[in-house]
Amino acid sequence: MNLTEQTWVDVEGSDADVCLLPVGSIEQHGPHAPLGTDVLVADAIADAAVERAEALKLPPVHIGVAPYHRHFPGTLHVPPDVFRAYVFHLLECVDAWGVETVLIVNGHGGNRESLKHVCRRLSDETTLDAQYWEWMKAVDADVQHAGAVETSVLQHLVPEHVGALQPGDADSWGEWVHGAQVATYTDEFSENGVVGDPTAATAETGRDVFETAVGELLELIAWLGDQNAPSTGRQRSEDREEC
Numbered sequence: 001m002n003l004t005e006q007t008w009v010d011v012e013g014s015d016a017d018v019c020l021l022p023v024g025s026i027e028q029h030g031p032h033a034p035l036g037t038d039v040l041v042a043d044a045i046a047d048a049a050v051e052r053a054e055a056l057k058l059p060p061v062h063i064g065v066a067p068y069h070r071h072f073p074g075t076l077h078v079p080p081d082v083f084r085a086y087v088f089h090l091l092e093c094v095d096a097w098g099v100e101t102v103l104i105v106n107g108h109g110g111n112r113e114s115l116k117h118v119c120r121r122l123s124d125e126t127t128l129d130a131q132y133w134e135w136m137k138a139v140d141a142d143v144q145h146a147g148a149v150e151t152s153v154l155q156h157l158v159p160e161h162v163g164a165l166q167p168g169d170a171d172s173w174g175e176w177v178h179g180a181q182v183a184t185y186t187d188e189f190s191e192n193g194v195v196g197d198p199t200a201a202t203a204e205t206g207r208d209v210f211e212t213a214v215g216e217l218l219e220l221i222a223w224l225g226d227q228n229a230p231s232t233g234r235q236r237s238e239d240r241e242e243c
Contacts, residue, residue: 001056002047015054017100017228018221021091022046022060023115025108028072028186030146030194032163033154035074036062037146041210042107044157045135048214049105053221056099061087064111071187084114088121095126100228105217106134131224138216139209145173145186147196149209156206165201168194 001014024039034040043060050057066077078086091102102122104115115132122130136143143149147168154162170190175183183189 001050003056003058011056011097014056016056017054018224019056019058019091019094019097019099019102020046020050020105021058021087021102022105023064023087023107023111024060024062025064025066025110026062026074026076027066027069027108028075028193029150030166030168030192030198032165032194032198033146033151034158034161037150037154038064038108040107040158041150041153042105042135045107045210045213045217046105048210049217049221052214053218054225055103055221058090058094061090064108065114066108066110068110068185069193071185072193080114083111084118084121087115087118091118091122091128091130092126095128099128101129101131101224103131103133103221103224106132107136109134109136129224129228131220133217133220135213135217139212141209142196144168144196146194146198148198148200149205151198151201152203152206153210154206155201155203156210159203165199166192166194167197167199168192170195 001016022042024042026035028035029037039060039062046057049055063076063078065080065083066075069075070077094102104119106115112134119130119132122128141149151162168190169192173195174181175189186193
């Protein structure tokens with residue numbers, strides 16, 4: 001169930017115990033991939049999951065923590081404390097709906113620590129069970145920034161938005177010296193913003209990776225449902241303060 005398309009009555013009558021929040025970033029993804037890659041993929045995975053599972057899906061959070069891409073035009077980012085506060089208060093609203101679990105579906109590595117912090121705070125300060133999930137960690141593939149795997153997923157989902165492919169000029173993320181990450185900004189180690197070789201991307205690979213990610217998310221939703229099965233449920237909105 002996509003929240004944007006529902007009425008409040010639909011939400012009140014839903015039996016969904018899990019609510020998904022896709023989160024991504026608007027940032028450079030090399031000269032071939034759209035700025036919205038991270039949020040586009042996370043949102044598509046969440047969409048596919050709620051089509052096959054009893055779950056709600058919130059509108060995606062487009063802008064996250066990506067200051068290291070700031071020297072590439074088009075990149076948008078907010079400070080971590082602003083990002084954490086926004087996501088926390090957004091998901092805090094869900095606590096009034098009778099939903100037991102909120103599940104963040106993340107598509108951007110730079111958001112990781114902030115979102116884990118939000119989950120801990122939600123679990124401490126609300127009645128929600130807050131969980132974090134990242135598609136890049138759920139698949140058995142080396143997902144590099146704008147590299148072959150991520151580009152393959154884009155070719156599967158939005159081939160019309162993928163431009164001419166060219167190799168990246170970095171093999172791994174960052175510049176490391178004696179165990180220290182000495183590069184602050186992406187353009188210090190990658191002139192075109194790409195890590196890996198997107199010329200190896202194929203739509204078929206993207207389809208397989210995408211379906212694997214969706215399958216893993218569905219398995220997690222089912223597992224969370226089993227964990228919460230003995231629960232008597234949450235109070236509905238009329239019994240709680242307005243968000």
